[in-house]
Amino acid sequence: MIGDIRNIVILTGAGVSAESGLATFRGPDGLWEGHRVEDVCTSEALARDVELVHRFYDERRAKLIEVTPNAAHEALAALDRAWGGELLIVTQNVDDLHERAGAKRLIHMHGELKSALCAACGKAVAWPGPLPPASVCDGCSRPSLRPDIVFFGEMPYEMERIDAALRDADLFVSIGTSGAVYPAAGFVQTARHVGARTLELNLDPSAGSFYFEESRMGPASKLVPDLVQELLG
Numbered sequence: 001m002i003g004d005i006r007n008i009v010i011l012t013g014a015g016v017s018a019e020s021g022l023a024t025f026r027g028p029d030g031l032w033e034g035h036r037v038e039d040v041c042t043s044e045a046l047a048r049d050v051e052l053v054h055r056f057y058d059e060r061r062a063k064l065i066e067v068t069p070n071a072a073h074e075a076l077a078a079l080d081r082a083w084g085g086e087l088l089i090v091t092q093n094v095d096d097l098h099e100r101a102g103a104k105r106l107i108h109m110h111g112e113l114k115s116a117l118c119a120a121c122g123k124a125v126a127w128p129g130p131l132p133p134a135s136v137c138d139g140c141s142r143p144s145l146r147p148d149i150v151f152f153g154e155m156p157y158e159m160e161r162i163d164a165a166l167r168d169a170d171l172f173v174s175i176g177t178s179g180a181v182y183p184a185a186g187f188v189q190t191a192r193h194v195g196a197r198t199l200e201l202n203l204d205p206s207a208g209s210f211y212f213e214e215s216r217m218g219p220a221s222k223l224v225p226d227l228v229q230e231l232l233g
């Protein structure tokens with residue numbers, strides 16, 4: 001699997017943060033921290049019940065203080081530091097555990113808990129604490145700040161950069177994601193199309209498991225350090 005690889009794209013999902021104590025999106029009950037995803041992760045939900053949506057992300061943001069990066073985040077950060085070729089970590093996670101572990105070549109394609117987005121002018125601003133509805137944007141002075149989360153139906157961030165990296169990739173690795181949400185679920189197909197090797201690391205086979213050349217099943221805290229060791233040889 002590993003020989004002759006220079007350019008790597010790594011996709012991570014909620015499974016990479018599970019062992020840090022953050023709930024995955026699709027729990028056994030199908031709920032995300034007790035809520036239906038459509039009640040907290042759509043622009044319709046935000047329009048219908050702004051208090052609930054802001055409170056939900058305030059709670060998720062506050063929870064970040066209680067958790068720390070695990071061995072999977074640490075190993076990916078070590079790979080980022082040591083890897084001489086191109087490397088891009090694309091996370092669907094809105095937590096900050098990759099960057100707290102030290103990863104630099106990182107894209108948060110679904111937004112970030114510790115950021116607020118102005119619905120009026122599009123300016124994003126670092127936001128470490130609670131975000132009351134109608135908070136004022138310092139760019140356009142309108143009371144339009146919302147959580148900087150890519151809701152269902154919205155375009156994920158940096159898709160052009162991600163697509164370019166996938167097209168140059170020799171290896172695509174998907175870690176801890178159920179493969180239920182596009183466009184991220186389709187990255188493996190782009191990678192295969194350009195002839196990259198494809199590897200999945202997950203607790204259970206994902207929805208698109210059959211697209212991967214190789215699947216390794218187990219906890220990210222074990223599988224990711226092992227892979228990084230293999231890559232750094």
Ligand code: APR
Pocket residue numbers: 012013014015016018019024025026027037041092093110175176177178179180181201202203204205206218219220221
């Ligand atoms: N190690 C590896 N994988 C794990 C672990 C672990 N310790 N624990 C759970 N997993 C796996 C699960 O088996 C599951 O396949 O992580 C996956 C998590 O899947 P989801 O909860 O669906 O999360 P994710 O794929 O990141 O969700 C994608 O959906 O709601 C949206 O925008 C949200 O970014 C999110 C997107």
